[in-house]
Amino acid sequence: MNPATSDTAPAPAAPEKTHLRLGFVALADAAPLVAAKLLEFGHAHGLTLELCRQPSWAAVRDKLLSGDLDAAHTLYGLVYGVQLGLGAPRTDMAVLMVLNRNGQAITLSNRLADALTKAAESTASSGATNGSECSPLRAALATLGRKPVFAHTFPTGTHAMWLNYWLAAQGVDPLRDIDSVAIPPPQMVAALAQERLDGLCVGEPWNAMAEAHGVGRTIAYTSEVWPEHPEKVLACRRDFVDTHPHSARALVRTVLEACRWLDGAGHRDEIARWLARPDYIDIDEGLIAARLGDRMDTANTRRLPMRFFDNGAVNYPHPFEGAWFLTQFERWGMIDARRDYEDIAARINQTQVYREAAASMNVDVPREDVTRELIDGERWGDASLSAAYARRFAIRR
Known part of the structure; x- marks a missing residue:
C-alpha cells in the first residue's frame, strides 16, 4: 500500500525533450494546462509548453498516435480504449496523472x-x-x-x-x-x-x-x-515515457504545480478569465466561473465541486480507477471478458513516474485503499475484483 506521505527522490535530471506540444479540448477542466502555460511553470523544470486546441477527442487521439502531440488533456477511458485497439490501432499508452475529479x-x-x-x-x-x-x-x-x-x-x-x-x-x-x-x-x-x-x-x-x-x-x-470520480488525465504514448523519462517527470511536476496553484484563493476566477480567451474556450467567463467553484453545493451534497489538487489527493493515477473503465467496456459489450484488467491498468498508469515527480515537489501520495459507493449502491475500490464485476449488473450487454 502507498503511504499517505510523499516519497523522497534525488534531484530531478534535465529533460531529454524541452519543447512539448500538449493537446486539449475546449473545456474548463483543461485549466491545469492553461495555467501551466500562462504562468510558465514549465520553465523551472526545463520545459517550454505549446498548447494545441483540438476540435474533438478523436483529433486528440489521432494526434497523440501520430506524434504530432507529445501529451494531452484527455478522457481517462479514451486512453484505455486506445490501449485495447478500440476504434484505433492498438497502441501502448500511458496515464501520467489525473488532472481533475468531478465537474x-x-x-x-x-x-x-x-x-x-x-x-x-x-x-x-x-x-x-x-x-x-x-x-x-x-x-x-x-x-x-x-x-x-x-x-x-x-x-x-x-x-x-x-x-x-x-x-x-x-x-x-x-x-x-x-x-x-x-x-x-x-x-x-x-x-x-x-x-x-x-x-x-x-x-x-x-x-x-x-x-x-x-x-x-x-x-x-x-x-x-461516482463521488470524486477521476475525469481527465494527462496522457501520452508509452514510448514517449520510455524515450523521454525525464521529460515525462518534468511535465508531471509542471502540471502538479499548476494544479496546486488552482487551489489558491481567487485563482478559480482568474483561470475562468483566461479560459474565456479565444485561444482556449472562447465564451463568456461567467459561464465558466459559474461551475468552476471549489465549494460544496449545500442544496445537493452529491454535487461535488471540480477538484484539481486537494493536497495531491486528486492527481495520483490509481490503477484501480483505470481498471473500472475496463469493467464498463466489458459490461457494454465493447470487449470480451478478461482476467487481466489490473495488469493492464498497472502498465498504463505510470505510478512510479508520478511518485518520483510528486516527491520532488513535496506533494503527498494518497493511500490506495480507497473505496467509493456509486449511484446504484455498488462499491469499487482497490480491493475490488474486476474479473466478475461487470457480470454483477442486471443491465448489461
Whole structure:
C-alpha cells in the first residue's frame, strides 16, 4: 500500500525533450494546462509548453498516435480504449496523472426535463417505490413517443460511461432503450438547440451554456454517479515515457504545480478569465466561473465541486480507477471478458513516474485503499475484483 506521505527522490535530471506540444479540448477542466502555460511553470523544470486546441477527442487521439502531440488533456477511458485497439490501432499508452475529479453533468432538453419533473411528482404522490420498473426517468422517456437520442463525447470516454451508468441505475438500458451519438463538446449546445438531442453528458462550461441559452436543464452531476470520480488525465504514448523519462517527470511536476496553484484563493476566477480567451474556450467567463467553484453545493451534497489538487489527493493515477473503465467496456459489450484488467491498468498508469515527480515537489501520495459507493449502491475500490464485476449488473450487454 502507498503511504499517505510523499516519497523522497534525488534531484530531478534535465529533460531529454524541452519543447512539448500538449493537446486539449475546449473545456474548463483543461485549466491545469492553461495555467501551466500562462504562468510558465514549465520553465523551472526545463520545459517550454505549446498548447494545441483540438476540435474533438478523436483529433486528440489521432494526434497523440501520430506524434504530432507529445501529451494531452484527455478522457481517462479514451486512453484505455486506445490501449485495447478500440476504434484505433492498438497502441501502448500511458496515464501520467489525473488532472481533475468531478465537474461533468447530464443535461436534458426542456421537454424531457419537464416530463421528468412531472413523472417524479407523480411517483412521489402515488407512494410508489423508486425501483427500476417505476423509474421517473423511464416514464419521462416514454412521453417522447420515440426512441430518445442522447449524446456523449467519445465512445470509450468518461462521459459515455457516466451516461450509461446513470441511465442503467434508473432502469434504462443505454444499448436498447436509447440511441447514442458522439458529439464534440463545443458542438453539444447547438445540437440541443436544434432539437437533435433529448439529453447529453458533457463537461463544463457546455451544460452551463445550455441552461443560459434556455435550451436545456442540468438534472444530474457526474459526482452523483461516482463521488470524486477521476475525469481527465494527462496522457501520452508509452514510448514517449520510455524515450523521454525525464521529460515525462518534468511535465508531471509542471502540471502538479499548476494544479496546486488552482487551489489558491481567487485563482478559480482568474483561470475562468483566461479560459474565456479565444485561444482556449472562447465564451463568456461567467459561464465558466459559474461551475468552476471549489465549494460544496449545500442544496445537493452529491454535487461535488471540480477538484484539481486537494493536497495531491486528486492527481495520483490509481490503477484501480483505470481498471473500472475496463469493467464498463466489458459490461457494454465493447470487449470480451478478461482476467487481466489490473495488469493492464498497472502498465498504463505510470505510478512510479508520478511518485518520483510528486516527491520532488513535496506533494503527498494518497493511500490506495480507497473505496467509493456509486449511484446504484455498488462499491469499487482497490480491493475490488474486476474479473466478475461487470457480470454483477442486471443491465448489461
